[in-house]
Amino acid sequence: MTGPDGAPVGVGLVGYGTSGADLHAPLIGAEPRLLLRAVVSGRPERVHRDLPGTPVVPDLDRLLDDPEIELVVVAAPNAVHHELARAALLAGRHVVVDKPFTLTSAQADDLIDVAAREDRRLTVFHQRRWDADYRTVRHCVQAGVLGRLGTYIARYDRFRPTVDARDRSGPGAGVLYDLGPHLIDQALHLFGLPDDVLADVTAQRPGSGADDYVHLVLRYGPLRVVLQAGSLVREPGPRFEVHGDAASLVTRGRDGQVAALLAGRRPGDAGWGAPDDLAFTLSTEVAGLGLTGELSGMPGAYETFYRDTAAAVRGVGTLPVTAEDSRGTIRVIELARRSSEQGRAVPVR
Template sequence: MASPQQEFNVGIIGYGLSAKVFHIPFIGLTPSLVLHSIVQRSPVPGNSAPEDFPSIKHFTNASELLSDPSVDIVVIGTPPNTHFTLARDALLAGKHVLVEKPFVPTSAQAHELAALARQKNRIITVYQNRRWDSDFLTVQKLIRDGEIGRVIEFETHFDRFRPQKPPASWKLDLPMSKGGGVLYDLGTHLLDQVFVLFGMPTAVLAKFVNQREGRVVTGEGEGQEPDSVSLMLSYADTGMLALVRIGVVSAEEEQVRFWVRGSRGSFHKTGLDPQENHLRAGGKATDPGFGTEDASRYGKLSFVGDDGVIGSRVCPTVEPETYRRFYELFANAVASGKEEDAPVSATQAARVLEIIEAAKESARTGREVAPQSHRD
């Protein structure tokens, strides 16, 4: 007879969109995880964790949750300037930790948390859920299967047409020095995907722009935070370039997502993975077809035929693993206690932060900058 599956109690710090849309639903779908408690500082009618989940524990400050011995895992869904202290305190309290992206403001903090997790024999992971976007998995498969050949240029976008500044939020108003802004919010996703595919670049060249106001900025000081960025990551060993672009004044009917050029072909894809919009609209990961892209949204694969003539075909998006896979892997890592089983390790997240730090230095100086791991 099989032994019963071990269960782990999960406490969540923060009750915003992240908790409601990206964490609580997937905790409920992961057999070994149990939603145990939520920290919400100021519940109000219509936005109240105690009203929404009356059968679990509730706290109004993180220290109460961290001191509860029945909590095994802590999910941190607060603004990024709070992540380091909360994650450190959770590890010191003997908890496993899942931190929303962006992980922490600096790579030094990320490496410190990775070392502390090893010291405490606990798992710490970062919610880079877009590793499980179906369009990214399609790109990954095309490269792995050699459909494109040797990658010459990898272009990844997160563009929008939002010429008017949105309402205040940490994503806009928290400075980059504290983990805010577009480079940490959206750039973390794009750079993590580049890192997964190609590893660390040898150099980064960055331009920061305020597209809404029409001016170049440096990313330092008041009025210098960008709303758009263009990064060029170079890989000296292959000659490949990865172009990472985020813009807010992109007037396109279909926004480019990926454009990958290789020695045997290229892949062009527009639109975003459907999971986030589905979840934001109140859908569930158990809904039929969740994460499956409509055929009208498929990308185009161009290829060099045996006769040297270039042709093209529609390239179906792969069957989605969905964001459920992240939580499955995290639960397995907690059960095994092995850092290498974590879906996204703190060390990997630190490497991505090194790329961000190189980009910030490049935008400030106007020079190509090697990430820290290539300087050591």
């Protein structure tokens, strides 16, 4: 997955905030078929502290002056994802966009069209498809362990009672665009687009300029997919609850890969991705008797995203997340906001 001369894919990272610094840069650095050549940031001292010797440039135009940069990673604020990704595609670069893909499905459609016209690879960083708990849930669902599903519940619970700069109003602000893409992408990855969306999106904390609570119900015939995120939850509930006519699976705890990256660990290190801080409880019935036991769980695998992206850029294999999939996530976000405003379910198709 290197070029004709054996060189890895040159990468330019746009943005060095939380996502760029804590997720993209270390995961790019851990993939041998990628080479981070430059970073766009207004805080060069932070980049140089973490990545000594990596050039820092002030804007995308300067980044694109380097012909060795083949892949541009957009980890800038949500409101400029479309603008930056479009410019990079038109400049002949492949593109990774951090979640959320765009602010609107019309912007997503535009990027998909530009990528097809320019024959460039376009993908979105939905790394939580490779969380240990989600991978375990998906495996059990697809293997039929739970039988015919009736309810799938996923939560992101946080306790942030004090409003701060993250709660300013503006395009792409709020929990629906922050945590919502993770929850929605995981659900669509399992079940596809729903029949309709019923949502409650609001601000619960005084002074919050953006939504800090979301409750979505995606309806698939008799199956109900419930997605919830809030900022006033001191005692977190189960991360996933999946109930079928053969068994129930409940997971507790949080995938540890982000914490491991912050601690300086990298994919390939001993124990990377191990679900040590997670609990998986399976409840079923055997010969008419109730049975409850613990599953070991699958390991997390964030490294999959950039491994598969590097391969796809070199024309080997498929992208880890398609832009079309991510467009579906943005469409559900749009419909969730409309449903909350109208107080009724909104059909997807």
